[in-house]
Amino acid sequence: MAGFDKWTERLSRGVARRTSRRSTLAWLGAAITGAATIPVLPVARAASGSPHGGGGAANAPLVSTNPQDPGDQTSCDYWRYCAIDGFLCSCCGGSASTCPPGTEMSPITWIGTCTNPADNRAYVISYNDCCGTSSCGQCLCNRNEGDRPQVRPQSNNDYNWCLGTQSSVYNCSTAIIVGVALDQPK
Amino acid sequence: MKFTTPGIAMLFALLMAAAGVRAGEVQMRGVSNPQQARIDYILKCQGCHRPDGGGDDRSNPPIKNEVARFLGVPGGREFLARVPGVSTVDLDDTRLANLVNWTLYTFDPAHMPADFRPYSPEEIGHLRRHPLRLERAETRARLVKGFSQDRAKTHSP
Numbered sequence: 001m002a003g004f005d006k007w008t009e010r011l012s013r014g015v016a017r018r019t020s021r022r023s024t025l026a027w028l029g030a031a032i033t034g035a036a037t038i039p040v041l042p043v044a045r046a047a048s049g050s051p052h053g054g055g056g057a058a059n060a061p062l063v064s065t066n067p068q069d070p071g072d073q074t075s076c077d078y079w080r081y082c083a084i085d086g087f088l089c090s091c092c093g094g095s096a097s098t099c100p101p102g103t104e105m106s107p108i109t110w111i112g113t114c115t116n117p118a119d120n121r122a123y124v125i126s127y128n129d130c131c132g133t134s135s136c137g138q139c140l141c142n143r144n145e146g147d148r149p150q151v152r153p154q155s156n157n158d159y160n161w162c163l164g165t166q167s168s169v170y171n172c173s174t175a176i177i178v179g180v181a182l183d184q185p186k
Numbered sequence: 187m188k189f190t191t192p193g194i195a196m197l198f199a200l201l202m203a204a205a206g207v208r209a210g211e212v213q214m215r216g217v218s219n220p221q222q223a224r225i226d227y228i229l230k231c232q233g234c235h236r237p238d239g240g241g242d243d244r245s246n247p248p249i250k251n252e253v254a255r256f257l258g259v260p261g262g263r264e265f266l267a268r269v270p271g272v273s274t275v276d277l278d279d280t281r282l283a284n285l286v287n288w289t290l291y292t293f294d295p296a297h298m299p300a301d302f303r304p305y306s307p308e309e310i311g312h313l314r315r316h317p318l319r320l321e322r323a324e325t326r327a328r329l330v331k332g333f334s335q336d337r338a339k340t341h342s343p
Contacts (some may be wrong), residue, residue, distance in 0.1 A: 036251055045283070071317050092220065107236060107244070108233065108234050108236075108245060109233045110233050111228065111229055111232060111233040112229075113229070124225065124228050124229060126232075127231070152274075152276075154230070154234060163245050164244070164245045178228055178232075179224075179225060179235075181225055181229075182221065182222060182225050
């Protein structure tokens with residue numbers, strides 16, 4: 001027990017000899033400043049994000065110059081993504097209507113309608129998945145407007161829609177306008 | 187711009203041509219609203235059957251140059267209204283009959299029988315109450331075997 005007392009005494013005296021109150025203050029100041037930079041790291045940015053999924057802020061906004069096509073195409077809130085469930089191709093090296101290089105667009109898709117805030121008309125949107133390389137992992141969005149249960153497979157977005165492609169591995173999703181719906185869509 | 191006589195004649199010719207196109211649409215019997223049918227096709231069918239109805243034999247069977255041939259074999263007319271994609275779609279009988287008739291005329295005009303009797307909403311409503319389920323592929327294969335004989339005569343050109 002006496003040995004333990006001696007060891008503790010030596011340790012505390014050593015600390016007192018080697019450090020000053022000023023250096024302690026300097027160290028504390030550095031730690032406080034360092035802690036303030038943690039939210040800048042990508043970990044914290046991935047944790048925050050829009051209500052439909054995280055990651056909006058991690059990507060530079062991609063805004064069309066067409067006034068008929070308002071909104072940021074890398075954000076889950078973009079109007080064409082109203083029924084999306086997956087990673088946005090516009091955050092993955094592609095765009096809202098094209099696949100990233102090295103992937104293949106699925107010819108079989110699920111189709112729904114979204115209201116364009118510019119003219120309040122419903123447009124028919126085809127959610128073609130891009131397939132062939134592993135999940136992109138950027139901008140996960142899950143909005144599901146008009147999504148039907150799995151007993152209606154043609155209107156359900158929980159299935160893997162990488163069908164009719166060489167590979168069934170899912171990478172990301174596009175949202176392509178294929179038509180203008182009539183005034184009484186169903 | 188001043189309208190000259192040839193100009194007016196040309197305008198008239200264009201109007202006639204447009205009328206001709208309209209007449210072509212009207213010839214689709216049982217299709218009261220082709221615009222509605224087109225949008226319904228996009229919303230309810232195109233995702234799997236492709237924009238041109240092409241399909242493939244691995245995932246979704248082709249509609250294009252194929253669908254009207256079912257009308258020529260016994261049980262084929264009933265089959266078209268009972269396949270799951272048709273019978274279980276969330277459209278009312280009137281819109282569905284409009285869509286089925288439009289699909290036949292649009293994707294397979296060559297095989298349309300001259301005496302085609304369009305599907306009525308009543309007939310569609312009656313047939314869709316007995317949808318095909320797991321037996322659909324087998325039923326289709328049996329019907330397709332039935333129309334392999336007429337393939338010889340329709341493929342003459």
